[in-house]
Amino acid sequence: MKDNKDIRKELEEISPFLAKIEKRQNFEVPKDYFEQLPDEVMRRVQPEWDSAPTPSAAPSWIDQLAQRLAALLQPRYALQLASAALMIVAGFYFFNISSTENTPATGGLAALTADEVHEYISQNIDDYQTDWIPDTDMAESNLLEEEEVDAETEELDIYIDEIIDVLEDSDLEDLL
Amino acid sequence: MKTSVNDIPDDQILALLKEQVSYEKGFRLLMQKYQERLYWQVRRMVFEHDDANDVIQNVFIKVFKSINRFEGKSSLYTWLYRVATNESITFLNKKKRKTAASLDDEEHNLSNQLKADPYFDGDEAQRLLQQALQQLPDKQRLVFNMRYYDELSYQEISDILETSVGGLKASYHHAVKKIERFFRGAELNQRG
Numbered sequence: 314m315k316d317n318k319d320i321r322k323e324l325e326e327i328s329p330f331l332a333k334i335e336k337r338q339n340f341e342v343p344k345d346y347f348e349q350l351p352d353e354v355m356r357r358v359q360p361e362w363d364s365a366p367t368p369s370a371a372p373s374w375i376d377q378l379a380q381r382l383a384a385l386l387q388p389r390y391a392l393q394l395a396s397a398a399l400m401i402v403a404g405f406y407f408f409n410i411s412s413t414e415n416t417p418a419t420g421g422l423a424a425l426t427a428d429e430v431h432e433y434i435s436q437n438i439d440d441y442q443t444d445w446i447p448d449t450d451m452a453e454s455n456l457l458e459e460e461e462v463d464a465e466t467e468e469l470d471i472y473i474d475e476i477i478d479v480l481e482d483s484d485l486e487d488l489l
Numbered sequence: 490m491k492t493s494v495n496d497i498p499d500d501q502i503l504a505l506l507k508e509q510v511s512y513e514k515g516f517r518l519l520m521q522k523y524q525e526r527l528y529w530q531v532r533r534m535v536f537e538h539d540d541a542n543d544v545i546q547n548v549f550i551k552v553f554k555s556i557n558r559f560e561g562k563s564s565l566y567t568w569l570y571r572v573a574t575n576e577s578i579t580f581l582n583k584k585k586r587k588t589a590a591s592l593d594d595e596e597h598n599l600s601n602q603l604k605a606d607p608y609f610d611g612d613e614a615q616r617l618l619q620q621a622l623q624q625l626p627d628k629q630r631l632v633f634n635m636r637y638y639d640e641l642s643y644q645e646i647s648d649i650l651e652t653s654v655g656g657l658k659a660s661y662h663h664a665v666k667k668i669e670r671f672f673r674g675a676e677l678n679q680r681g
Contacts, residue, residue, distance in 0.1 A: 320637075330673075335614075340532055340533075340536075347528070357546065358553045
């Protein structure tokens, strides 16, 4: 009450004229406005009612997790999150492809039989470039076969030499 | 003796707002306790009932969403008053941008608005006072309303507006002087 008197006294000092004007509430409101206002506000906040905030109640870890996920799914974060996820997937795909190219194709080819492989190569030999061949398992197997062939040739040569030594000149003339 | 909602302590309301199960009851009590004081504060800033109704509903929706940010550093009323003040200023700024683009001075004349307003019940002096108030800058009018109508102390106004007491005293003094000059000018016009 002392403060109200001070306010009045202050106004009289600043403007005696204004202090003489009656202070009154000139505005009115529609009938029952204040009785209806809380219901009107509640109607507007109803859609958010399920997520009503609780000031000091400690949320469970599930609620906290859900809140953080909800925050991450806000438009401003969702775009960044989607971009990051896309980059991770693209990166994974890229490195996976690269490593596949550098890894010997043992899985699928192992199931093929040697006949199937040879048949495929003989049918598609024109598609191969010579500089590819040393890098493949098939090239290794071919080289092994060549080595075996070379070994057989040497043995044949020795065998032929031995036969020649044994044979008589007359026998050779007959053979030729 | 019947207990009025105004007799319910803020602590009791805030305790209800802390629990989900009692949140609606607490929020309704908060609105019932403060709606009239906040409404009149807003109404004196925006003048028309429809505008005040929009603003006060937005105020309570904001309070509903952000009551968990109330830390109890000031009184609940001070905090609510601050929310209502900010909403009123935001509304007025938006309205000014709209009216500057679409309405001419005659349509925007408060005297005509008050004459046409079914919810304004004042004599010529009161009508002039409202016109004079509309001439004030928003923040000066806000300080005048808080001091003249709401009879708040400078310290309370300072807590709400987060402005120095010295600055508030100067604002109120200038506002009163401008209103007086407005009346004098109107008086001269009537004589002339």
